[in-house]
Amino acid sequence: MxxxxxxxxxxxxxxxxxxxxxxxxxxxxxxxxxxxxxxxxxxxxxxxxxxxxxxxxxxxxxxxxxxxxxxxxxxxxxxxxxxxxxxxxxxxxxxxxxxxxxxxxxxxxxxxxxxxxxxxxFNNRARPESQAMMKYINDGVVGKINSAQAKWIRRTGIPGFGGWFTTKALSGGGPLIDLLHMVDLAMYFMGYPEPTHVLGQTFSDFITDKQFKGPWGIPDRVGGTTDVENAAHGFVTFKTGQVLSLQVSWAEMIKREEVSVVFQGTKAGGKVERLFGIDGLDNTAIDTCELYVQENGNSVNRSITVPACEDMGRIGSAxxxxxxxEGKAAPLNTPEQALRLMQVIDAIYASAKTGKPVSI
CATH class of the missing domain: 3.40.50.720 (NAD(P)-binding Rossmann-like Domain)
Known part of the structure; x- marks a missing residue:
């Protein structure tokens, strides 16, 4: 058994x-x-x-x-x-x-x-697109990733008002901590470097506005607490000289939900993206995986075709x-990587509070 x-x-x-x-x-x-x-x-x-x-x-x-x-x-x-x-x-x-x-x-x-x-x-690491991209990175096709942009932004995605999602004491924060997947995926592609400095800002203009409620989450709790951000933006530098910019939101004035990691390497650039037809509904999403290279004086964009995966790698991750x-596979993530991710998130909240860059 x-x-x-x-x-x-x-x-x-x-x-x-x-x-x-x-x-x-x-x-x-x-x-x-x-x-x-x-x-x-x-x-x-x-x-x-x-x-x-x-x-x-x-x-x-x-x-x-x-x-x-x-x-x-x-x-x-x-x-x-x-x-x-x-x-x-x-x-x-x-x-x-x-x-x-x-x-x-x-x-x-x-x-x-x-x-x-x-x-x-961190189920997005198990998505077929992410695994295909990681193989190119490990094979040296991309070179060193100098810079990356992580984005999980929603126009109307607040997961219920007054419940545990919007209560900082229970959740730790809003979308930055909830939708941390693309920040994690970007750092995964970059080799999970050690963060050094972080500059961040959070916004809570829409966090109590019922127009921005999402199609997922939990029911509203009347009289509950809502004390988290609805959007966070940040810039991270690493010991390696690599840099990461990030944009994460439940509610922001954008066209549509966007979930992506874009990066620029010394040999190739790339993008892993999920675009939703309807915010938050996985079965309306289209996934893409692309590599950008220069060959024979030409700009070549390669589309990487992988099997469809509606569950965003959740089954594969488990x-x-x-x-x-059982020792049959390397773990997709480690607690040491989780520590670096949480150091970045903590620093963005700290920077937003003080209005100053934070050293880790």
């Missing part, structure tokens, strides 16, 4: 985690969720034998679990990851890795102590976690 997995959180992402784990030959034996009845409903829906209403009950009641997946609001990523590591389990956590870089350092220390793997669901535990 395959590796036995327990899942914490019965939310929407469970469908992808379950599909990925099963694709990799793992067996999902338990699900836990503190909301009364949520675990039982998920267990029935996904054919999971055991349902629990607390993590403690799951760890005690299903001791044969080797790995745990964490699908809960951001605030609980670190404490649950630490709890599961302490119990001797490998952990696959939803993004962001934690609320800030300090919490990621705690996760790194706990993972080393437990000698267990921790992976985060499958990679199982394969990494």
């Amino acid at each position: 395959g590796i036995k997995v327990g899942v914490i959180g019965a939310g929407g992402m469970l469908q992808y985690h379950a599909a990925g784990f099963r694709q990799a030959g793992a067996e999902i034996v338990a699900v836990a969720d503190a909301a009364p009845g949520a675990a039982a409903r998920a267990a029935e829906k996904y054919g999971i034998p055991h349902a629990y209403e607390s993590v403690e009950a799951m760890l005690k009641g299903s001791p044969d679990i080797k790995a745990v997946s964490v699908i809960v609001p951001n605030k609980f990523h670190k404490p649950l990851t630490l709890q599961c590591l302490k119990a001797g389990k490998h952990v696959f956590s939803e993004k962001p890795p934690a609320l800030n870089a300090k919490e990621v350092k705690e996760i790194i220390a706990a993972a080393k102590k437990a000698k267990k793997k921790v992976l985060f669901n 499958a990679n976690f199982i394969h990494a535990i």
Whole structure:
């Protein structure tokens, strides 16, 4: 039999985690969720034998679990990851890795102590476009990436007002921390260099404007807290001399939702992009992957054709976690990379607060 997995959180992402784990030959034996009845409903829906209403009950009641997946609001990523590591389990956590870089350092220390793997669901790395591009980069076709631009911008994408997404104490921030995928993907392509200086600004002009509510997220909570940004812009320099500019938003005056990483290398440039027909709806999206080179005095743009992947790599990302535990594949990400990503995010918030560049 395959590796036995327990899942914490019965939310929407469970469908992808379950599909990925099963694709990799793992067996999902338990699900836990503190909301009364949520675990039982998920267990029935996904054919999971055991349902629990607390993590403690799951760890005690299903001791044969080797790995745990964490699908809960951001605030609980670190404490649950630490709890599961302490119990001797490998952990696959939803993004962001934690609320800030300090919490990621705690996760790194706990993972080393437990000698267990921790992976985060940076699912865009598992997209066919990203994997194809990474092969060109690793093969030396691109050369050194000098500069990159990461963008995940939405016109109307606020995920509910007053819920945990818009409450900084629960989420850690707004779109910058929620839609961190393209910043991560850009740094992944660049070789995950060490950040040195960051200049950033956040904007919250539309964060309480009902016109900018998105088609995804959670229901509004009357009387709830809304204290996060609706847009963030930043510029990052790295020890290597590489630079990254970023634009991330739930609500901004743009034409349409845009999800892309564009980069300029010493031998070639490139772009991985997802354009949505309707904001936030994956089945309306078109993915493209392109390389830009100079050949024989000509500007040549190559379109790279890869299989369609509506789930944005979410199933592949979960499958990679199982394969990494078994030693069948290299992990798609590491806690050390997660630390650098969170250092950049922390610094953008700090820079926005002080109005000054921040050194890391």
